Amino acid sequence: MCCNLFTLWRRELAAYFLSPIAYLVLLSFLVLNAVSFLLMVNFMDGRTTDASVMQSFFNTFFYWVAMLFVVPVITMKLFAEEKRMGTLETLMTAPVSDASVVRSKFLGAITFFAVMWLPTVAYAWILNYFAKDATPIDWGPVCAAYGGTLLVGLLYISLGLMASSFTHNQIVAAIVGFVLIAVIFFLGFLSRIGPPWVQAFFGYLASVEHVSDFARGQIDLRRVLFYISATAFILFVTQKIVESRKWR
Amino acid sequence: MIEVQDLTKRYAGVTAVDGVSFTVNRGEICGFLGPNGAGKSTTMKILSGFMPATSGEAKVAGHDVFTESEEVRKRIGYMPENNPLYPDMRVTEYLGYRAALKGVPRTKRKARIDEVLQLCGLGDVSRRIIGQLSKGYKQRVGLADSLVHDPDLLILDEPTIGLDPNQIRQVRHLIKDLGKRHTILISTHILPEVEMTCNRVIIINKGKIVASDTPENLTKMLEGGGTVRAEIRGDRPSVERALRGLPGVKDVAIEPANDDFLRATIYAPPRSDVRVRVFEAAAANRWTLRELSRVRQTLEDVFAFITMKEAPVKEEEGK
Known part of the structure; x- marks a missing residue:
């Protein structure tokens, strides 16, 4: 059982790196983040801000563009391609x-x-190395920020995986995946409007707030539990969809 | 090895397999024959555990294919229709992955892969990327995959589809060879394939089994098993009269052939042989006889007869 999982996992990973799309995704992701990082460093250069560069890095427009657009591209082929090829x-x-x-x-x-995220860890080091008077990096919040990114990634990838199990067309899988992720993402903004109970409820979905909290070093166990349990639930639904060939 | 009892599969209103029952014994090469859409692939998908039946039961080596699916899947090598493979992997990589997935122990994997590579004639292309191989080689990779865990039962869904005649012959030889060690259920609509490789044939049409026997018996089953063809030089009315007068002859059809010969097709009941009488008649009348042969009914005739429910064509041109 566990050996099977390992064998299958290795095949999945190999499938990524055997296809040119993987390298395209990696490259565009890094370019996007590099631009984001560069703009931010330029903007903050010489100013006094209440957030560190690494903290702000996880709260930019670019960060969320990457999350929303890259994840469906990563997940689109998972089931769709196997279905198409038989x-x-x-x-x-x-x-x-x-x-x-x-x-x-x-x-x-x-x-x-x-x-995909791994190379961005170098940004923290680059910042320290090239800064005129280096301030020591506070690794705690940085680790928490990556942890938060991973948690959001769990949920988004499980949604993308579910979208891929619906169809044998990768493009459809990518679009459905993107829509599902976008719905969750934008519902999170309802935490800023409306009556308090609406705000409280949608606060659970407000990924933007969650990641910026994590990046400040504030690890909220409720958030951790939410992402893990939501992911587990969506994986369960996906498994049922895959099994549905048996009772259709 | 396989026991199928009242197997039925319905898809959205269509009954693909309708109350099918059959058994395949250990060591048999069983051909599964039928027109397109007869339910061959569906039956095989059920046997391989890919999807369950609507009703009825199927057992492979004593295990139920639905409730003990994983036990069954360990024991079968299944090659689906159209032979799906991962085009981005190398042959050895793919076989290594499949061997691991099918539970071949790590220490035995390499030896086992070398064995199937050799068996399937893949030695020369073992380092090549599957997507770049010719169709014949891909087909063999599919076969190698179904063999890699040394299963008791091979289920091959149209393994020779889309191959050229040479490749078909190679694959056929391979299957015949494999039949010495494995039980094989093979589906096809290419009839000579079944006649040459299988020791039993199950003919399925519109989801129902219409015949199940050895290829020889099925051929014998057809009326016309005693039909004889003769080419005789002689006077047409007298030849016709003499042949019709022979005991056991039901009907005679005569047409002219080249060099003043007449081609006579003599219909006699199955399991009778009128050839000796035809020869004696020719000798007695001093006709020249240049051909005297039985018209061999092929499985093709049986197939057409059974699946189309109409009389087979009695004249077999060029056979």
Whole structure:
């Protein structure tokens, strides 16, 4: 069981790096973040701000563009491509459970997501190395910010994975994935308008607030639990969708 | 090896498989024959555990394909229709991945992969990327994949589709070879394939089994098994009269052939042989006889007869 999961996960990861799309995604992601980082450093140069560069880095327009657009591209092929090529049939008739197939695809995408973010860790170091009078980086909030990014990533990737299990067309999977993610994302903004109970309710979905809280070093266990349980639920639904071929 | 009892599968209003029952014994190569859309692939998908039946039960090696799906899947090598593969992987990579997935222990994996590479004639292309291989090689990669965990039962859904005649012959030889060690259920609509490789044929049409026997018995089953063809030089009315007068002959059709010969098709009941009598008649009348042969009914005739519910064409041109 666990060996199967490992074998499947390795295949998912290999599938990413064997396709040119992966490199395109990595490249555009890094370009986007580099631009974001550069603009921010230029803007903050010589000014006094109440947030550090690394803290602001996780709260920019660019950060959310990357999250909203890159995740559906990462997840679109997961099931859709296997369905289109018919390899879902060879996969599902090997002695593996539907659950481990869903999990391995999810873990593969998460691993790719993490690999994608990894180079940005260097920004903190670059900042220190080239600054005239370097201030020591506060690694706590930086780690928390990456943790928050990963949590949001879990939820978004599981939504993208679910979208991919609906169809055998990757483009449709990407669009549906994007819509699902965008709905969650924009519902989060309702936490700023309306009566208090509406604000409180949609506060749970306000990813923008959550990530900026994490980047300030404020780790709220409620947020952690929300993302993990929502992801688990969506993976469960995805598994049922994959199983639905059996009762349709 | 396979026991199927009253298997039915309905998709959105369409009954693809309708109350099918059959068994396949260990060591058999069983051909699954039928026109397109007869329910061959559906039955195979159910047997391989990809999807369950609407009703009825199917067992492979004593395990139910639905409730003990993973046990069944360990024991079968299934090659789906159109042979789906990952085009971005190398042959050995793919087989290594599939072997791991199917539970071949790490220590035995390399030896096992080398074995199937050799068996399927893939030695020369083992380092190539699957997407760049020719269709014949891809087909063999699919076969190698279905074999890699040394399963008891192979389920091959149209393994020779889209291959050229040479490749078909190679794959056919390979399947025949595999039949010495594995039980095989193979589906096809290419009839010579079944005649040459299988020791049993199940003919399925519109979701129902219409015949199940050895290829020889199915051929014998057809009326016209005793039909004889003769080419005789002689006077047409007298030849016709003499042949019709022979005991056991039901009907005679005569048409002119080249060099003043007449081609006579002599219809006699199955399991009778009128060839000796035809020869004696020719000798007695001093006709020249240059051909005397049985018209062999092929599975093609059986197939057409059973699936189309109309009389087979009795004249077999050029056979």
